[in-house]
Amino acid sequence: MKILVTGGAGFIGSAFVRLVMAETGWEVVNLDKLTYAGNLENLAEVESSGRYRFVQGDIADQAAVGALVAETKPDAIVHFAAESHVDRSIISPEPVIQTNLLGTFRLLEAARLNNVPRFVHVSTDEVYGSLPAPEEATEKFPLQPSSPYSASKAGSDMLALSYFVTFRMPVVVTRASNNYGPYQFPEKLIPLMIANALEDRPLPVYGDGMQIRDWLYVDDHCRGILAVLDKGRAGEIYNIGGNRSLPNLDVIHKLLALAGKPESLIQYVKDRPGHDRRYALSSEKILRETGWRPKVDFETGLARTIEWYRANAPWVARVRSGEYRNYYERNYANRV
Ligand code: NAD
Ligand code: DAU
Numbered sequence: 001m002k003i004l005v006t007g008g009a010g011f012i013g014s015a016f017v018r019l020v021m022a023e024t025g026w027e028v029v030n031l032d033k034l035t036y037a038g039n040l041e042n043l044a045e046v047e048s049s050g051r052y053r054f055v056q057g058d059i060a061d062q063a064a065v066g067a068l069v070a071e072t073k074p075d076a077i078v079h080f081a082a083e084s085h086v087d088r089s090i091i092s093p094e095p096v097i098q099t100n101l102l103g104t105f106r107l108l109e110a111a112r113l114n115n116v117p118r119f120v121h122v123s124t125d126e127v128y129g130s131l132p133a134p135e136e137a138t139e140k141f142p143l144q145p146s147s148p149y150s151a152s153k154a155g156s157d158m159l160a161l162s163y164f165v166t167f168r169m170p171v172v173v174t175r176a177s178n179n180y181g182p183y184q185f186p187e188k189l190i191p192l193m194i195a196n197a198l199e200d201r202p203l204p205v206y207g208d209g210m211q212i213r214d215w216l217y218v219d220d221h222c223r224g225i226l227a228v229l230d231k232g233r234a235g236e237i238y239n240i241g242g243n244r245s246l247p248n249l250d251v252i253h254k255l256l257a258l259a260g261k262p263e264s265l266i267q268y269v270k271d272r273p274g275h276d277r278r279y280a281l282s283s284e285k286i287l288r289e290t291g292w293r294p295k296v297d298f299e300t301g302l303a304r305t306i307e308w309y310r311a312n313a314p315w316v317a318r319v320r321s322g323e324y325r326n327y328y329e330r331n332y333a334n335r336v
Pocket of ligand 2: 085086123124177179187188190204205207209212279
């Protein structure tokens with residue numbers, strides 16, 4: 001088995017590559033542009049393997065993608081590459097549209113023209129938009145994306161599914177909830193709050209902090225994708241949730257307690273425009289059809305994640321130098 005992974009130098013993609021390399025004998029080709037979010041340090045443990053190959057490139061580059069798919073003839077494409085951050089998609093939507101929509105289209109075309117037997121499009125629960133309690137989105141729920149990021153993911157989901165309907169291409173779409181774990185870029189809630197707390201810096205809470213997210217440990221997500229790659233039915237969507245819904249403030253209280261840091265670090269700041277109040281997912285379908293369920297409970301996963309960031313301060317310092325400072329300034333300076 002040979003798989004082509006896109007975005008394998010990012011947070012979830014690199015966890016997936018490490019898992020596949022550790023637990024299967026498959027060959028892995030990793031296509032990644034190495035944007036601010038891509039980091040080859042995340043793949044240090046696999047880079048010398050003869051079963052692994054890294055290719056730097058843009059999924060929106062038609063010629064490069066076409067040539068790579070034709071040359072590698074993968075048994076499956078697992079498509080993670082995306083501009084993945086909501087706040088950045090609000091500050092600057094252009095790269096989001098370019099990568100998430102046009103890039104996904106280029107990959108689908110290359111897969112179609114080369115008869116790739118399997119295509120997993122990795123998507124998100126954000127496409128369902130904000131849901132009132134106690135609703136949980138099933139795969140049949142309407143799409144109501146709020147941000148340029150979630151709208152681009154909803155659009156790319158639709159495009160991917162159209163390739164099944166129109167061309168009978170064996171596409172499956174996964175929609176996961178909020179991931180957390182080691183190697184996550186410190187722009188997302190949990191790694192940002194951990195990184196700031198460990199340095200006794202303020203924790204910027206948007207609005208009242210009562211927005212609800214469902215938390216999924218990254219390795220559980222990757223095992224869910226493997227389950228769908230193996231058993232998912234072509235043309236189908238599979239939700240992958242952590243079954244652990246929490247208001248952001250609860251997450252932050254737990255995190256501060258585990259890190260041994262004071263609540264006085266919490267700083268309420270101006271809300272995110274168009275901020276979704278509540279995400280909630282039903283993962284009943286993936287359980288029924290593949291037997292997958294999340295294994296890592298939130299408190300264990302959070303403690304493990306804090307320990308990883310504590311032990312990897314040089315990684316954090318490197319990714320927070322340069323471009324990150326400009327982003328932080330742009331996103332947070334006029335919020336306080
Ligand atoms: P990430 O931002 O950490 O990594 C994205 C990776 O894609 C990076 O390595 C980056 O270099 C690469 N990339 C970006 N644009 C590219 C391009 N044009 N060509 C090639 N490579 C490119 O993202 P993540 O959090 O690991 O998310 C991965 C996928 O999972 C995304 O599709 C995202 O929408 C989805 N997802 C994320 C979450 C979450 O909580 N992080 C939850 C559900 C779904
Ligand atoms: O739900 C899945 C999605 O989860 C993925 O598709 C996205 O790729 C991923 O970025 C994530 O989106 P969110 O917008 O939910 O994640 P984020 O970590 O940016 O924010 C989580 C919550 O925390 C949200 O309610 C906003 C809030 N927040 C976030 C940041 C960065 C704050 O209060 N302060 C912050 O500084």
